[in-house]
Amino acid sequence: MNGPDVVWYLCVAAFLFCTGALGVLIRRSPLIVLLSLEIMLNGSNLALIAFARHHGREDGQIFALAVMAVAASEVVVGLGLIVAMARRRLDLDVDKLRTLRG
Amino acid sequence: MILAAASAGNVLVWIVWVLAAFACLGSGIAVISFSNPFYSALSLIGNLASLAVLYLLLSAEFVAAAQVLVYAGAVMVMFLFVIAYLGGRADAPWAGGPSWQALGAVAASAALLVEIIVVIALKTSGRLSHSAKVDYFYGRPYEIGRLFLTDHLLAFEITSIVLLIAAVGGVILGSHSRETQ
Numbered sequence: 321m322n323g324p325d326v327v328w329y330l331c332v333a334a335f336l337f338c339t340g341a342l343g344v345l346i347r348r349s350p351l352i353v354l355l356s357l358e359i360m361l362n363g364s365n366l367a368l369i370a371f372a373r374h375h376g377r378e379d380g381q382i383f384a385l386a387v388m389a390v391a392a393s394e395v396v397v398g399l400g401l402i403v404a405m406a407r408r409r410l411d412l413d414v415d416k417l418r419t420l421r422g
Numbered sequence: 423m424i425l426a427a428a429s430a431g432n433v434l435v436w437i438v439w440v441l442a443a444f445a446c447l448g449s450g451i452a453v454i455s456f457s458n459p460f461y462s463a464l465s466l467i468g469n470l471a472s473l474a475v476l477y478l479l480l481s482a483e484f485v486a487a488a489q490v491l492v493y494a495g496a497v498m499v500m501f502l503f504v505i506a507y508l509g510g511r512a513d514a515p516w517a518g519g520p521s522w523q524a525l526g527a528v529a530a531s532a533a534l535l536v537e538i539i540v541v542i543a544l545k546t547s548g549r550l551s552h553s554a555k556v557d558y559f560y561g562r563p564y565e566i567g568r569l570f571l572t573d574h575l576l577a578f579e580i581t582s583i584v585l586l587i588a589a590v591g592g593v594i595l596g597s598h599s600r601e602t603q
Contacts, residue, residue: 323435323479326550330542332443332476336450338535343454345527351459351505355466358493359450362473365485373480376554378565381485382574385566388492389581393588395497399504400595406508 329370336363348413350405354398361391439479445472463501470494481556484563 336359343356365384372380405412445468452465470493477486559565570578 322432324439326553334538335447338531339450342531346524352462355453355462369477369480369482374553376556378569381482382569384485386577386581389585392497393585396588396592400592404595
């Protein structure tokens with residue numbers, strides 16, 4: 321395999337995952353929380369594809385494509401929720417949404 | 423001569439890898455530190471593009487193309503539409519100085535990163551240095567499609583149902599909020 325070993329890809333994936341986790345924890349805007357979730361999913365995708373390359377089989381890539389589809393549907397529902405919140409004049413702040421009452 | 427050509431190609435791959443990896447990490451940090459969500463979404467597009475370069479280096483050409491088309495194309499356009507609809511509300515992550523909550527979050531994710539790196543170093547010491555040899559046809563769309571329709575048919579069908587349910591859920595969420603207005 322030309323270039324760096326799989327371990328280096330795994331380190332990048334770990335760093336991406338932790339960056340996304342930090343964004344989910346410190347940001348209050350639900351839009352940025354969704355973007356950080358995308359970063360976490362992409363970190364796991366990178367690890368899956370790196371292991372698929374390591375074993376020389378494509379099953380990891382299949383799993384990564386399934387993760388992409390799940391991420392797309394998660395974005396649809398999440399953005400729908402955010403737009404619904406904005407239409408009800410709720411604050412777009414995940415710290416202030418303490419109750420599930422409408 | 424052949425050895426020199428191989429090592430020159432290797433150095434080139436290393437250079438591309440370092441550029442793509444640092445672009446990926448830098449834009450990831452930019453996503454969570456911009457106060458304007460519009461800039462965060464634009465940095466996420468850069469993050470996805472540099473990840474596609476890393477996928478290409480791992481000879482996953484189809485996934486790289488799907489990443490650019492689906493993520494950087496469709497999903498991010500949807501994000502940018504919603505951000506434009508809501509207006510760019512600034513949300514400074516470090517406003518009012520570092521709070522205990524933010525410091526705890528930084529400590530937690532740093533601890534998570536250290537744990538993952540230590541586990542990778544301990545469990546895989548040397549075992550991941552010899553990847554399997556793959557031929558020219560590895561990761562081509564033919565193989566992906568064949569696996570999707572044979573070995574992973576159930577996952578493929580469940581994915582389609584999940585996408586359908588998400589689309590229906592998006593429509594229902596939108597119509598409910600319109601009625602209550």
